[in-house]
Amino acid sequence: MPRWLAHVIVVAAFTAAVAAAFSRVNYEWNWAAVWDYRQKLLQGWLVTVALSLAALVTSIVVGAVAAIMLRSGRPLLEAAARVYVELIRGTPLLVQLLIGFYVVATAVGLENRYVAGVLLLALFSGAYMAEIFRGGLDAIPKAQIDSGRAIGLTRWQSLRLVVLPQAVRLVLPAVAGQLVSLVKDSSLLSVIAISEFTLAAQEVNSFTYSTLESYLPLAAGYLVLTLPLSALARWLEHRLRYETA
């Protein structure tokens, strides 16, 4: 059986099961009410896309800096980066958003919640990026650095010509995976009243009292973003695979 057919059968069976369950409950679908708010939902979806992209780019920078600090060999830098990574990875994003926005941002005078939201999301994702980058850099065997030294490369040349080209290929799939996580995690920005996709769906629900009709498109909207990204991550992993000699 071809793969695509198997997937179609499974999804169809799942949908049929869900539809059957609802038909027994006699749920009154009210798609019309939600359809009236399609602009609002679309706008929220676009805001989610923009926030996710902005946070991704920023988190790559944050993660790269942290990874360099982790491998710098200088105790203070390493400790600072390690504390950052462990704190962020050890606490829920929700807690970070609440403290970050209502305590820190207010104290610092940052009022624009969108900027604060992107920064907090980037700080969150950056900790995971740092570990991804550190792993990628560590995966390059020291013997290659030696080889680079032997032919007379400077440290910067070794980094640029030998280490980074390989490390980037290595981490690209994981970074694509992080983007998928970012898109989903951005839904939490709704708790600091950022008008992204999830908040939009919540508001539509409160206007129309049509919970399922609000939240099912919400899920679908995220899938539209995450499924292609997941496929991209898998394709990258496949494409960039070469054995280390």
Added chain:
Amino acid sequence: MKLVVEDLVQRFPAPGRGGRPAGTATVLDHLSLATGEIGTLVLVGPSGGGKSTLLRILAGLDVPTSGRVSFDGQPLPSDEDSLRRYRRTVGTVFQAYNLFPHLTAMQNLLLPLIHVHGLTEAAARERVREPLERFRLAEHAHKRPAELSGGQKQRIAILRALVVEPRRLFLDEPTSALDPEMRAEVLEMIAEVRAEGAEFVLVTHEMAFARRVADEIAFVADGRVPVLASAAEFFDRPDDPRVRTFLQLTLTT
């Protein structure tokens, strides 16, 4: 080349075990040697004796704890910047992992020429064209190291060291990681390179080959060089009992 090594000491921090504190391991223990005016020096000896450590210092990769090294009267520098300039004038081939896996063989060859020695890509390609053909590697130039055999990889690595026109080569057990069938092709290439007048220091366990290419042989054991002799003296008239034991063990396998 004329190599003079005086009182070379190399210590490394030794990893501690369990609760015991770490110490230092002395790998080269006041090692001294002075060759004549020779083309090829071969370092042999038991594993762990210090051959590779010595070679790395001679190649400018590691800085010794103390001691002096000079080639043809020129002392080896001890600061990293000067050492890097020195490394650009010599070529080094390791046992394995010489080539960069993300580049083709050709790109591996061109990289030092373009980025270290400032050649244009056209000039670099021109320089590698003839040696690639001469050593029957031209048809493999577009392949990545993963697609090459061990022997081909090592030969490309030697070629990469050669095309920068080094003063001398350092080869650290270039065939030890290879299957027996591939050792011959690599050893042949080294012999050919020697026949063209290249100077090199070679660490190897291939005794027959050592005898064939060496002008002088240094027996490195316990961090010192107890014996430095011509190839003939070393193999035919070994005085030192350690050399005799070593030869017995290696030549009978």
